[in-house]
Amino acid sequence: MFPKQIPLKLSVTGLRTAYLAGELTPKEVIAAVIARASDDENMNIWITPPSLVLIQPYLDRLSTLDPQEYPLWGIPFAIKDNIDLGGVETTAGCAEYAYTPEQHSGIVARLIEAGALPVGKSNLDQFATGLVGTRSPYGEAHNALRPELISGGSSAGSSVAVARGQAAFSLGTDTAGSGRVPAALHGLVGWKPSLGSWPVIGVVPACASLDCVTVMAHTLEDVLEVDEVARGFHENDPWSRHLPAPEEKLPLRICVPEEPLVFFGPFAELYQRAWESALERMQTLNITVETINTDLFSEAAAILYEGPWVAERWADLGSFIEANPGVAFPVTETVLRSGAAAEYDAASVFRAMHKLQSFKLEARKRLQDAVLILPTAGGTWTRDQVRADPIATNRQMGLYTNHCNLLDLCAVALPAGYADVDLPFGITLFAPAEAEGLVRAAAKLFTISLELELRGESDHVVEQ
Numbered sequence: 001m002f003p004k005q006i007p008l009k010l011s012v013t014g015l016r017t018a019y020l021a022g023e024l025t026p027k028e029v030i031a032a033v034i035a036r037a038s039d040d041e042n043m044n045i046w047i048t049p050p051s052l053v054l055i056q057p058y059l060d061r062l063s064t065l066d067p068q069e070y071p072l073w074g075i076p077f078a079i080k081d082n083i084d085l086g087g088v089e090t091t092a093g094c095a096e097y098a099y100t101p102e103q104h105s106g107i108v109a110r111l112i113e114a115g116a117l118p119v120g121k122s123n124l125d126q127f128a129t130g131l132v133g134t135r136s137p138y139g140e141a142h143n144a145l146r147p148e149l150i151s152g153g154s155s156a157g158s159s160v161a162v163a164r165g166q167a168a169f170s171l172g173t174d175t176a177g178s179g180r181v182p183a184a185l186h187g188l189v190g191w192k193p194s195l196g197s198w199p200v201i202g203v204v205p206a207c208a209s210l211d212c213v214t215v216m217a218h219t220l221e222d223v224l225e226v227d228e229v230a231r232g233f234h235e236n237d238p239w240s241r242h243l244p245a246p247e248e249k250l251p252l253r254i255c256v257p258e259e260p261l262v263f264f265g266p267f268a269e270l271y272q273r274a275w276e277s278a279l280e281r282m283q284t285l286n287i288t289v290e291t292i293n294t295d296l297f298s299e300a301a302a303i304l305y306e307g308p309w310v311a312e313r314w315a316d317l318g319s320f321i322e323a324n325p326g327v328a329f330p331v332t333e334t335v336l337r338s339g340a341a342a343e344y345d346a347a348s349v350f351r352a353m354h355k356l357q358s359f360k361l362e363a364r365k366r367l368q369d370a371v372l373i374l375p376t377a378g379g380t381w382t383r384d385q386v387r388a389d390p391i392a393t394n395r396q397m398g399l400y401t402n403h404c405n406l407l408d409l410c411a412v413a414l415p416a417g418y419a420d421v422d423l424p425f426g427i428t429l430f431a432p433a434e435a436e437g438l439v440r441a442a443a444k445l446f447t448i449s450l451e452l453e454l455r456g457e458s459d460h461v462v463e464q
Contacts, residue, residue, distance in 0.1 A: 002323050006032035010168040012075050012222040019067055019074050026062055026074035026117065030055055033076050033119055036166050043147070043164070044139030045157045047081045047091055048121035050166065054088065058117045059422060070115030072229060078161040078170035080154075082128050083120035083213065084202035085306055093126035093136045093153060093203040097320060105144075105202025106214045106234045107171065114229040118169060124159030126332040128173050128206040130154050131181050131397035135329050140383055144186050145422040148382050152182030152397070153414050154206075159186045161382035169217040175206045176304055177376075177401025179214025180413035184376035184426030188216045190413035194433035195405060196241030198227075199234035207312045209237065211404040218445050220414070224440065246437035250445065253370035254282055256426045258291035264396045265379030274425035275375050278416045281453065282373065285445050292366055294374075300359045301402035305395070306325065308349045309406075314339030331390045342458055356406060363407045364432050371442045374400040376413045376426040410436045412443045416450065 006029055006249065007014065018024040030050075037050045048054070067073040079085050082092040084101040085108055092099040103114060112118065125135040134158030141156035143149040144163035148188055155172025162170050172179040174192045185188030191212045200211050202336035208371070215226045234240040237369040256279060263272045282289050303309060313336055314321075318429050321328055326434040366372075379400050386393045404411050408428045429446075431439045 004028055006165075008165040009218050010076065010162075010165055012072065012168050012219050012225045013219070014425050015075055015168055016073070026059060028045060029074070029076060029119065030059060030119070033166050036164060037120070039165070040164055042256060043142040043144075043160060044123055044136070045141060045160045045166065046120045046163065046340075046349065047138050047157070048088055050119040055119055058112065059147055062115065065115055071225065071318070072111060073115035074117060075115070075168050076117045076119045076166075077111060078120060078122045078158050078167040079118055080124050080158045080170070080172050081169055082124060082173060082204040083108060085118050085121060088121060090121070090204065092128070093124050093138065094328060095137070096324055099201065105235055106199030107230055108202070108228055108270070110199075111226070112231075113200050117428075121160075122155075122161055122170065122207055124156055125154035125157075125178075126329045127204070127336070128154040128175065128178060129313070129332050129335050130394055131177055131401075132381070132390070134180065134383055134386050134390070135332055136328055138343070145236050145424070145436070147379050148384070150185070150381050150386055152185040154178040154213070155216070159183055159188060162186070162188055162216055162218065169215055169222055170349070172214045172216060173203060173206065174214040175210045175405060177398050177404070179216065180376050180411060180428055181397055181399055183216045183413045184415075184424065185380055187415045187424035187426070188218060189220050189223050189415065190214060190216050191227060192404065192411040193227060193231065194241075194243050194410040195408060196239055197243035199237045200239050201234060201237040205316045207309055208316060209312060209375050210309070212405065220412070220443055223412075243436075246435070246440065248441040248444075250436045250441045251287060251369055251371045251431070251438040254285070254287050254289045254442065255292045255367065255372045256282070256289060257294040257374065259293065261375065262399060265381045265385070267423060268379050270419040270423065271375065271379050271425060272417040274417060278425070278427050281416075281446070281449050284449055287442070287445075290370070292372075294372070296359060296362055296366070297372070297403040297407070300356065300363070300406050301398070303352055303356055304402045304406055307352045308344040309352070310339035311344040311349070312339070351388045352363045360407050367430070367432055367435070369438070370431075371438050372430040373427055374430070376400065376428045380423075404430060408433045410439055412439055413445060414443055
């Protein structure tokens with residue numbers, strides 16, 4: 001008897017359908033996940049890789065649950081290794097920092113309760129400091145499609161795990177773009193909910209006031225399935241907010257930058273062409289496309305790494321770095337120590353807070369009944385290029401992502417075709433935290449448009 005063929009693209013909806021029809025079992029899927037992880041060992045996807053020792057207790061629990069009543073029953077997922085999984089070491093990409101939590105993080109607990117299967121702890125840019133996936137003592141996470149390229153960070157291993165068929169979805173974190181950039185580089189959907197709508201208790205902080213947990217998967221439908229389980233106020237999380245699932249409503253306007261955008265790296269020209277194609281596709285959505293000045297968003301982004309918010313990272317991790325000099329990955333320690341600069345005194349923090357508050361107000365005005373669309377990234381790099389110039393290359397990756405949490409926006413990174421062979425291109429839709437419904441509806445419409453184009457049926461305006 002031949003073994004069952006497990007699809008390379010694992011999905012929440014696909015696996016659920018197969019389970020309910022009796023075509024697959026979670027045990028068979030997990031066996032494939034473990035085998036694939038072993039085959040890809042040299043890609044540095046995992047810090048704690050999938051194994052039966054880790055997964056078996058969760059598999060055994062499924063026999064006590066009705067698959068009809070548990071929306072994520074038997075669905076394998078990866079956990080970025082700065083998010084706690086009870087009984088499994090959390091390293092944040094630094095062995096000397098590691099600890100073993102007794103309890104699951106708030107988000108992992110909700111997913112497991114819904115029947116999901118945690119399969120391992122994925123590699124990351126150390127302490128979630130980076131957007132490139134190369135800043136890990138556990139090895140550079142290879143791009144799943146073109147190994148010479150970066151995988152994106154900091155949620156590097158999480159994105160590669162999904163792209164390589166080792167998870168149906170994965171958890172990342174996102175302070176400056178870490179749940180969106182790696183999704184874009186692998187043709188995945190990256191959902192960054194509004195700050196506070198998902199719990200962050202049990203997550204190693206990067207910038208605690210800006211951190212959120214994110215999800216990456218192959219489809220918009222899948223990430224929204226996860227959002228339905230993950231969302232909700234957590235009584236023990238000081239950053240939690242009451243932000244229920246929104247009513248979906250199409251925006252009145254799609255806003256795009258009026259100024260020329262910056263594209264970079266060895267594929268800059270190809271990325272620019274892909275962006276222009278995405279702009280053309282937006283014209284088919286039967287929504288007014290309007291150009292706006294986006295300097296405000298760039299100015300807000302600059303506050304993250306060129307202002308006192310870098311001191312928040314030092315506040316959380318500085319005592320560990322001081323007590324363990326030379327232990328952190330060199331470029332990570334350099335970035336973290338920048339937060340200890342004397343210029344970042346209390347007065348500078350309040351000046352930046354007041355400036356940012358005015359930016360938030362202006363952003364809400366500009367995005368009233370609208371979504372902003374930008375490239376998720378303006379290019380990418382080879383791993384060799386990032387190694388040669390780790391600071392500048394990393395900074396470029398965040399050009400169109402860094403503003404998001406500072407301005408209290410929600411976002412979804414969507415595939416938007418390919419810039420070249422095995423070189424996905426992606427866009428991101430942004431809206432104010434209270435307007436997630438606009439992002440969801442617009443994302444669904446854009447996804448339908450892309451699917452029609454791929455099927456050769458895009459010669460008409462997409463019906464809303």
